[in-house]
Structures are given as C-alpha cells and as structure tokens.
Amino acid sequence: MTTITRNSLAQAAQEGTGIAHLSPGQAWAAHRLAMPPERLEKPLAPHIAALLENVERVAARKFFASTDRDDTESIIRVAHDEAQPMFLRAPILQTLRQGMVECLPDLTPSGVNDKGEPVYRLAKIAAALDVPEEELLARAEAMGLKDKLSTTPHVHPLH
Known part of the structure; x- marks a missing residue:
C-alpha cells in the first residue's frame, strides 16, 4: 500500500x-x-x-x-x-x-517534452490533416491554445 x-x-x-x-x-x-x-x-x-x-x-x-x-x-x-x-x-x-x-495513425510524435508528453511538428500535423500550417496557427490562436505551441520547445527526440 x-x-x-x-x-x-x-x-x-x-x-x-x-x-x-x-x-x-x-x-x-x-x-x-x-x-x-x-x-x-x-x-x-x-x-x-x-x-x-x-x-x-x-x-x-x-x-x-x-x-x-x-x-x-x-x-x-x-x-x-x-x-x-x-x-x-x-x-x-x-x-x-x-x-x-x-x-491519424500515421502521425507520430517527433519527441517528448519535459513532462513526457508527445510533441508533434506542426508541419506533420498540417500534412496529416491536409490544411495549411497558417490555418492551424490561426485556429490555435482563436481557441486560446497558441501558448501551447512553441517554436523552441524543450523537446527530447524519440529514437
């Protein structure tokens, strides 16, 4: 126990x-x-x-x-x-x-953050959804999630 x-x-x-x-x-x-x-x-x-x-x-x-x-x-x-x-x-x-x-079974994380959560490249998500990256960025901002996106994340690559 x-x-x-x-x-x-x-x-x-x-x-x-x-x-x-x-x-x-x-x-x-x-x-x-x-x-x-x-x-x-x-x-x-x-x-x-x-x-x-x-x-x-x-x-x-x-x-x-x-x-x-x-x-x-x-x-x-x-x-x-x-x-x-x-x-x-x-x-x-x-x-x-x-x-x-x-x-999106073919979408795989590029790495993990410091918390061990999967991290995906925006370009890969955009390609998997067949939408422009700019549209994804605009939606993230409209949803108040832009702070979840990072251009310089603390990502640990997956092997």
Whole structure:
C-alpha cells in the first residue's frame, strides 16, 4: 500500500491520479486544502470524506461551467487549461490522445517534452490533416491554445 505523504499527495494532484485509498478527486482536494497526511488514513473520517467530496464537487461544477459541453473547441480549450484540476482534465486529454492515434495513425510524435508528453511538428500535423500550417496557427490562436505551441520547445527526440 502506498504511504500518503505531502510530496506523494502533491504529485497525485498534479498528475490527476489517486493515491492509496484516495480517488484522484480526493487526492486533489486534500492537496488543495493542504491536509496533513495523518488526517487521510484509511478509513477516512466521515467529516473528512464529506469535506473532500464537497471541494471536489465545487471544482467539478466550476470546471464544467467554464465550457460548453456541446462545443468541441470549448472542451479542448478547458482540457488544456493548466489552471484547471488535472483530475478533471486527464480523462479528456486521454480521449484526445486516443482520437489522434485512431484518426491519424500515421502521425507520430517527433519527441517528448519535459513532462513526457508527445510533441508533434506542426508541419506533420498540417500534412496529416491536409490544411495549411497558417490555418492551424490561426485556429490555435482563436481557441486560446497558441501558448501551447512553441517554436523552441524543450523537446527530447524519440529514437
């Protein structure tokens, strides 16, 4: 069983994962509240479980209020918003990654960034989608994602 420490709780919150007996949302809420690890022992005290559930629910409400569920671009934008909790963003990001693999099987990452996330060359994406690079740049800017594009990323090439 994983021991809950301040560092492991921070890492779980950052990665959007659970830790020990805590769900991803509970780990994020506990980290957000700076709860001492000894308060998170199993079983959770009912008042601690209720507090974590409430904080998680408020975060989810804010997250989903910040997007239009019927607008794909809005969902993509909020999924890439690092100000949002990762436990809410992670499932959407995973679905987007799976979609890229399924829809563009020949598109392969050029490398990975410092976080281990795949990095793609804009030229390769444009070619795979058969659209000009300028159009992709304009769409990224319109969606508020231009800051996710980098001309000098810290990319580690794949072998």
